[in-house]
Amino acid sequence: MSETNSAAAEQTAPHRYTAAMAADIEARWQDFWDAEGTYEAPNPTGDLAGDPARVAEPKKFIMDMFPYPSGTGLHVGHPLGYIATDVFARHQRMTGHNVLHTLGFDAFGLPAEQHAVATGTHPRVSTEAAMDNMKAQLRRLGLGHDKRRSVATIDPDYYKWTQWIFVQIFNSWYDKDADKARPIDTLVAQFESGSRDTPDGRPWSALSAVERADVLGGYRLAYASDAPVNWSPGLGTVLANEEVTADGRSERGNFPVFKAKLRQWNMRITAYADRLLTDLDALDWPEAIKLQQRNWIGRSEGARVDFPVGDAGAITVFTTRQDTLFGATYMVLAPEHDLVEEIVPAVWPEGTPDVWTGGHATPADAVGAYRKQAASKSDVERQAEAKDKTGVFTGAFATNPVSGERVPVFIADYVLMGYGTGAIMAVPAHDSRDFAFARAFELPMRCVVEPSDGRSTDPAEWDDAFDSYDARVVN
Structure with a gap:
């Protein structure tokens, strides 16, 4: 075909689908949906009342995560989730449901504050402009939201509730x-x-x-x-x-x-x-999600055990393995624990190994330096399994309540104040993190659970701890 004939063919092809045509079609339909209230979910009465036939339909409520209007508009991660819920909402409407699907804006918080700091613009001005931009972007995506029910967390009518x-x-x-x-x-x-x-x-x-x-x-x-x-x-x-x-x-x-x-x-x-856990059973959620919730609630069955420590009273630990008390050869407190300052003596006990002191002249110096170091780490970093175990001896000893043995008390950042009592009894032969700590600080390990994998009962010969609820407890 000649160049002239090709141009003529294009002029006589008014129905050729182009980007401009797609934008025009989509915009006209979006106008129609807004005018007709296609995606509006009617209430039985009041300002949002609607067709009684639709009100009588089975109800379905679909909620998306609110976006942060931080001034930059939507990113690709927003439609990634919103399109999925929109598809589900459309399917529910097509199968006879009165679907309430709307979207609000989580307008409080760091994103809005930091944008204001960076630009010098009042947070309300920048936030409301960002919401207008996001609403326009959401409309262009053609998502089926009931715009009448959209909320923003900065609205007094919202946050008063x-x-x-x-x-x-x-x-x-x-x-x-x-x-x-x-x-x-x-x-x-x-x-x-x-x-x-x-x-x-x-x-x-x-x-x-x-x-x-x-x-x-x-x-x-x-x-x-x-x-x-x-x-x-x-x-x-x-x-x-x-x-x-x-x-x-x-x-x-x-x-x-x-x-x-x-x-x-x-x-x-x-x-x-306990009520949270019980009520999960009645929820129509995927089992994987309910398992995540159970793990988040983190209910554990065990016992609180007191380890006397000098004039400070006792260190209380929570343990699910009371059967391993005889294997506790040292204790660890979170660096933030309230008892730390009370139990630290003026000088190191005679015979304190150098590896326990961190090279400091006094227990107070060692504890102070380690606390400062731990304060600069996040809980995620402190809990990392692969990181080297660090800590320092407090200079104090506690008494194992079942054996009467004196056990040294350390502080270490792998113990968190927000978990349990902020203190643990360390049974290094049967806990991987305690095992690594004991190896690093040359602490004793005692096997009290019989290995079932053929290894000896001497932890000094092991590469890692042995832990099993099904194994037999031994002396």
């Missing part, structure tokens, strides 16, 4: 007898009537207002306490473990992150952990 929820949690305690949360006033009534004893046994009327507040703080489902946190001075905020890189820096901004003990609000999830 999150604040209301917090107040309800703060003013509640978990009644294990009723297996549910109840108003804090019902707990006060029990203390007043004497049907429940106060912690120190004094009558409720004999307690001051401050003492009563402290007692109730031990029951409230939301409470404040000093807790070790990931503190980022560069961001001026506390970070979750997931927001800290393996290098101990903030995921956003790459600022240094340090361990610090600060006053924090906490949720008393342990009070109703």
Whole structure:
């Protein structure tokens, strides 16, 4: 075909599908869907009421993760998830469901703050502009969202309810007898009537207002306490473990992150952990997701054991393996543990091995230097299985309650204050991390669980710990 004939053919082909034609078709249909309320989920009554026939349809609620309007718009990861839920929502509509599928914006937080710092623009101005941009991008994707129900977490009409929820949690305690949360006033009534004893046994009327507040703080489902946190001075905020890189820096901004003990609000999830686990069984979720939730709740059955230590009282550990108590040859505290300062002596005990001291002249010097070092590491970094085990001897000894043996007490960053009691009894023959620590610090190892893999009962000959719940306990 000649060049002239080719051009003529193009002019006489009005239905050729081009990018411009696709954009025009899609935009016209998106206008039509908005005008007709195609993706609107009607309520039975009120401002969002609709066709009674659609209201009577089986209901399906589909929720996506809210995007952060940080000023940069959507990225490829957003439609990767949104398209999948959109396909499911469309299938549900086509099979006769009244589908509520909408999308909001998680507009509070570090992304908005950091964008404001970087640009000098007020967070509300930049955030609202980013939301407008994202809404336009979402519309171009043709996603089936009910735009009338979209929310932004910076709207007072939205966050007044999150604040209301917090107040309800703060003013509640978990009644294990009723297996549910109840108003804090019902707990006060029990203390007043004497049907429940106060912690120190004094009558409720004999307690001051401050003492009563402290007692109730031990029951409230939301409470404040000093807790070790990931503190980022560069961001001026506390970070979750997931927001800290393996290098101990903030995921956003790459600022240094340090361990610090600060006053924090906490949720008393342990009070109703059993209820959380039980109620998972009734959820119509994939079993893999429910398993993740069970692991996150982390319920363990075991015992609390006290190891006396000088005038400081005792170090309490939680263990699921009480059968291995005779194999505990040393103890480890988290560097942030409250007892550390109480148990450190002025001088090293006679005969302290050099490898235990970290090259420091006194226990206080050694503990102080190690604590500073541990504070610069994230929990993720501290828990890494492959990292070399580090630590230092506190200079104190505890007493094994079953054998009467004196065991040295170390601090090491592989023990976290937020897990269990922040202290462990180390049974190096039967725990891989304890085994590696014992090897590094030339500590004794005692086999108390009979190996079933043909190895000897002398841990000195092993390459790693032996651990099995099915093996026989031996002397």
